[in-house]
Amino acid sequence: MFQIWFEANYYHLTPGSNNNDRLSSKRNVPRDVVVLYQVGRGPRAPSISPFPLKLETFLRMAKIPYMNDHSSKFSKKQKTPWMEYNGVAIADSQFCIEHLKKETGKDVNRHLTPEQVGVARAFQKLTEENLYWTMCSEMFGADTTAVKSVIPYRGIKLWLLLSFLRRALRKEMWGHGIGRHTPDEIWSIAVGDMRALSHFIDDKAFLFGDEPCEADCAVFGMLCMMIEHMPTSRHERLIKGELTNLVDYCNRMKARYWPDWDKCILTGKGYANDSGKIYRFDN
Numbered sequence: 001m002f003q004i005w006f007e008a009n010y011y012h013l014t015p016g017s018n019n020n021d022r023l024s025s026k027r028n029v030p031r032d033v034v035v036l037y038q039v040g041r042g043p044r045a046p047s048i049s050p051f052p053l054k055l056e057t058f059l060r061m062a063k064i065p066y067m068n069d070h071s072s073k074f075s076k077k078q079k080t081p082w083m084e085y086n087g088v089a090i091a092d093s094q095f096c097i098e099h100l101k102k103e104t105g106k107d108v109n110r111h112l113t114p115e116q117v118g119v120a121r122a123f124q125k126l127t128e129e130n131l132y133w134t135m136c137s138e139m140f141g142a143d144t145t146a147v148k149s150v151i152p153y154r155g156i157k158l159w160l161l162l163s164f165l166r167r168a169l170r171k172e173m174w175g176h177g178i179g180r181h182t183p184d185e186i187w188s189i190a191v192g193d194m195r196a197l198s199h200f201i202d203d204k205a206f207l208f209g210d211e212p213c214e215a216d217c218a219v220f221g222m223l224c225m226m227i228e229h230m231p232t233s234r235h236e237r238l239i240k241g242e243l244t245n246l247v248d249y250c251n252r253m254k255a256r257y258w259p260d261w262d263k264c265i266l267t268g269k270g271y272a273n274d275s276g277k278i279y280r281f282d283n
């Protein structure tokens with residue numbers, strides 16, 4: 001979440017009226033292969049942001065071939081991630097998923113009842129539109145240990161970046177509304193959300209039993225940030241200390257969709273920059 005805004009604002013954003021202006025290259029992308037534009041890999045999880053990790057996990061779950069573009073180029077909405085599919089650019093992880101479902105006919109929610117689809121959406125929104133902001137507040141609050149553990153800079157560069165991100169984040173959190181609460185109130189929201197997830201998952205393998213669904217991608221992406229990229233934070237301590245079924249849940253998702261996890265994280269054994277490598281999970 002840091003490098004992102006910095007790079008977006010200082011290096012990569014160019015005015016453009018539609019996403020297609022942003023399609024990077026004349027490179028040959030085979031038909032039906034997604035190009036996933038995201039920031040570089042993270043030190044302990046395959047992304048430093050929950051949303052690219054959600055989308056990449058969905059591509060694996062739905063067995064849609066893809067390649068990454070780690071150039072950190074942002075979408076026309078000035079966010080990451082976004083994707084290119086058969087020459088069309090789509091911004092926002094969820095709109096990417098909706099577009100791919102329509103184009104490919106793949107549905108990873110087939111096994112859910114309409115009631116479960118409703119509950120899945122509610123938990124996804126709790127995670128992405130509420131819990132996420134409590135994480136931003138925690139990372140850019142008084143204790144910056146977590147954010148420093150993922151920023152690759154030191155000294156003045158680190159200070160400048162942190163100051164810039166803090167200012168940008170404060171504005172966004174105020175606009176969202178969460179930034180108008182006290183730190184204790186924000187923490188109480190975070191605890192309520194994390195406990196709700198933990199209670200709902202309980203001892204199930206995934207959100208709705210033995211078969212994962214689309215919302216699992218979003219929940220997994222967010223929980224991985226707390227577990228891997230927020231060291232010493234209250235979020236990490238609560239999950240690892242008390243809500244340990246959430247750690248087990250992430251480990252199951254990892255085992256199922258990320259057998260190459262170590263190769264996709266900067267500190268992993270065998271890490272390799274995979275920009276342009278085509279992933280196929282169709283067997």
Ligand SMILES: N[C@@H](CCC(=O)N[C@@H](CS)C(=O)NCC(=O)O)C(=O)O
Nearest residue numbers: 001049051078079080081092093094
């Ligand atoms: N709804 C979007 C959210 C994406 C998002 O918020 N990405 C963050 C990175 S964690 C971002 O790009 N923030 C830049 C900004 O808000 O300026 C999605 O699902 O793709």
